[in-house]
Amino acid sequence: MTYRLPFCLLCALLLHLPLWAQTQRELNSGWQCLPAAKVSVQGPALSQPSYALTGWAPAVVPGTVLTTQLANKQVPDPFYGMNNKHIPDIYTTGRDYYTYWFVQDFTEAPLAGQQQLWLHLRGVNYSCELYLNGQKVNKQTHHGMFLRQAYNITPLLARNGRNRLAVIVYPADPVGNPNGGQGGDGRIAKSVATQYTAGWDWIQPIRDRNTGIWDKVVLERTGAVNLKNPHVVTRVPGVRLPTGPQAPAIVQVSAELENPTAQAVAGALTYTLDGHTVSQPVNIPARATKVVSLKNLSLPNPKLWWPNGYGAQHLYPLKMQFVVGKTVSDVETVDVGVREIQTQWNTKTESRQVLVNGQKVFIKGGNWIISDAMLRFTDARYDAEIRFHRDMNLNLIRIWGGALVERPEFYAACDKYGLLVIQDFWVSGDANGRWLDPQKADDQWTRRKYPDDHRLFINSAADQVKMVRNHASLAMWCGGNEITPPKDIYTALADSIIPKLDGTRWLIPYSNSDSLSYNRLGGNGDGPYGIQDPRSFWGTRTYPFNSEVGSVGVGDYESLERFIPKANLVAPQYLGPASKNAEKADSVWTYHTYTGVGYNQYILPYGAPKDVRDFGLKAQLVNYDQYRALMEGFSAHMWDWYTGTIIWKTQNPWTAMRGQMYDYYLDPNACLYGLRSGSAPLHPMYNPVDSMVMIVNNSFAVQRDLMLVVDAYDLAGKKTNITQVIVEINPSMAKNYLPIGPLVRRMAKDKGMFLSIQLLDLNKKVVSSNFYWLADAKGEYSGLKTMAKTTVKVTAKQLAKNQISVTLTNPANAPVAFFNRLALVNPQTQQRLLPVFYSDNYVSVLPGESTTVVMDYPPGGPAPLVSVEGWNVEKQLLPVGAN
Structure with a gap:
């Protein structure tokens, strides 16, 4: 039966629909869901708008099944205490338990003329079937966490403007046994998906393995021709400086034009950049997609993009259109950083060195896993995390291969703050067979062939290259973490995908390969991990471009109490000088990956911790010293021993207790400021x-x-x-x-x-x-x-909206005011505001001198109080404007 609205009601409905001068809109609210086992009808019936969704729950999209369950209070917060241990794991429940239907009702104004409506899904894990208004959208089941989907749904739209989209999402198969190994038993790597979800030494298993519509769902309205996958390449010949007049740069632009209609379409592909317009007539055959390359643009006196610490990060807005007659069929925009990245071999260090705009750059980097282990991504969180990396005076982030190709929003933040990026593809030495491992279900020979579907990996890689290739920050591709993908996959990457779809960036075979850093020291070509004697960073030569080194980062008391129950806030117990490296830690601490290896050795010289608060303070002294020494030691030998180093690691996507400069809640610890000091330009x-x-x-x-x-x-x-x-x-x-x-x-x-x-x-x-x-x-x-104690005078004043300066003044003839931790706190709860960006922290003030720290804090809420507390300075809380 066809359901029709009265004409007057339909007109009233359409008046309230989005204006389609806005060509895209995200479907990010109003989703409902239910476990597939509880749905009694199939997709054609379920996707009829008239079918009643009785008993369905609100769904988080973008999100996962677990984020939806958490939002509906069906599970406890898996990031707190031992909660994660009590959430059913998919390996035990079976895949059906986490197989879900997701439904979205949306209204859509009628299409005019040759207008088309496209449905884009930027990420579904792992496979799915889609239905719209009783019709199946995808002819074949979609597979793959990283392969984007795009469907022309024009013929399937309801005439009355009311539509229903229904998506059934199936988990990966197999899901892997979370047996405590790196990637569990390794079988999570048989799929093209995130490997960390089966557990690693810095995270417990993610119980649903990130099943769900985890990335954006977008409706896009175009004319007859869809403009997609624009590609912008900039060439900056010669050796440049950040200031002064610049010789021209060359801009090369291409794009794909898709014509789904039954007739050929003639028009013009045009873009505008910095007041310059380039245009080319194009004819696209019926039901065809055509790649069009435009004439090169010589951009006079360009404002160049530089990595953090070397110059400004200028971005040009580029607007591209396909125009048919006087009608714009589709528009895409790209922020263009004019720069050229090259690499060359340093024969003295025997490692690769990076050049930007002809100048060699000493790499000071951090390894990145993912922003949130449950894939709860936001632009604001990305911006905050990358800003922290900028504030550490780093200039590169490497995306670890057990996670994903990071989202465009991540790359936009890196473009903004000047962080170069090495992007791994989706394999790891642990799961994919580099080493013998009794915890793995399959032998090395079998694991070396993972994933099962090589063609899916290759197609996904090509698609993800197109997704992020325009970002100025993207510097290099990497075959995988500590291992190359299987031979046919790597050949496709090296000989076809990267040269044809990118054409500008070097492909590292794997993260610690000899082509990046020649290994004469034995071992795996990276490390050491854990706390080191600070002298070792200066005096012991390691790998000339170290892809992973260092791994501490326990937070202070305020950080620990956010995820450890009060009863478990007990400092690790040191077992005495006879067993100097041994200690006993609470089970919640060890569940959150506290290893303690070496902490006692470096905390005890400050005095055995009296309690957990004292432990947290002394841990910060160790943290600060570790990361300052690490970067100073590498920098002291730049171009002699080293061309760069990348810290393992700078952030955690879970409430872990190692390898982080700030905690999951975006509260920095002393690692960040020690590293900020040691990395200063x-x-x-x-x-x-x-x-x-x-x-x-x-x-x-x-x-x-x-x-x-x-x-x-x-x-x-x-x-x-x-x-x-x-x-x-x-x-x-x-x-x-x-x-x-x-x-x-x-x-x-x-x-x-x-x-x-x-x-x-x-x-x-x-x-x-x-x-x-x-x-x-x-x-x-x-x-x-x-x-001895000293009394510091604290003065706080409002510099601008959401910005405060705090000046600490230490009296003359007093001892040093040592290791002061500043914070902004809520006046009612006295809890720290997060995130806050400090120009410096854990500061020491010399006798008779002053130190000023500037703080940027989030908008909203009551006026904060300033908190100051140091090693020999009593805690002070005062309002802004007080002296």
């Missing part, structure tokens, strides 16, 4: 191995007329000037200046000491500074244990 530093004072210059300009000032402070605050000298340093180099070992050892012998190193300009303004706390002759921080 112009940075004075102290080599603990040979006692040399050094300077690193990561810019492209000579830094001259700088005063290097080195001062020592004892634990009472008495200052001793060690040296003060005018210095100069050439671009992109590390330089030794003077050894200060005898004086430092003499001053530090009994109680330890503080060391201040500053670079000042000729106006006595601090350009860059560094502050160390050094142990006594026994390796203990005995002076810190008995250090």
